[in-house]
Amino acid sequence: MGFTKKHIFTDQINTIANYTKVIGHPARVAIIQHISENKDCNCNDLVKAIGLAQPTISQHLSEIRKTGLLNQKVKGKNLYYTINKNQLNECRRVINDFFVKTQVSCSK
């Protein structure tokens, strides 16, 4: 096949998997960390800091954006990214709930 059979799983499970999948690539971890550590960080900064080509960084940014974890600010010809703190918190909550639920279940 090749495609994930998302329809056989609950929304809750798919949500957990969607969030973790975004963080499941080192470039995206590095991008999120770099944006959080550097105010007014644009695509070019990420290209230089991480060492992947501009289209590759742009593609990863797009994946991260899909989960709502990024804000954009246009300043002249630059596009500055910041972390959407609310969404990061929501992401953290969903993943943490997974761990709590799992740990509780397997301690019964």
Place this chain on the structure above:
Amino acid sequence: MGFTKKHIFTDQINTIANYTKVIGHPARVAIIQHISENKDCNCNDLVKAIGLAQPTISQHLSEIRKTGLLNQKVKGKNLYYTINKNQLNECRRVINDFFVKTQVSCSK
């Protein structure tokens, strides 16, 4: 290309990505949850409960095992899985540290 350039990232970043990647598929989320909720759960139980073919479940189990999240107990011809609580906790810690670090950084 097609392959992830892991060598350009730090071990810390790769560790985070490795853990989240495993949880980044709904079948593996469902498997982990089902094992944690059911003592003495074997591969066949998972096949029935989740609705993917036996080789597919076996393959996902293998991926989860690689991160050390599973214990195995052989009883007769059955192989019972349980969650390795220490490793689950370690996994949770690594991912939580990522969130803490990111949230602290982007609040400065």
Place this chain on the structure above:
DNA sequence: TAATAAAATTGTAATATTGCAATATCACGT
């Protein structure tokens, strides 16, 4: 308006992942 600079998009090649049928392996019971 033309040149410039930043970022997205397109196209493409290479590799990885997902899923399953068929088969192999392994341990038990007869």
Place this chain on the structure above:
DNA sequence: ACGTGATATTGCAATATTACAATTTTATTA
């Protein structure tokens, strides 16, 4: 030893992902 049941492995097809060169888009500045 033979059959049975549980799981792993193999092989394969389909799709997804990763990465980048080339190009396009968009806004700015000379």
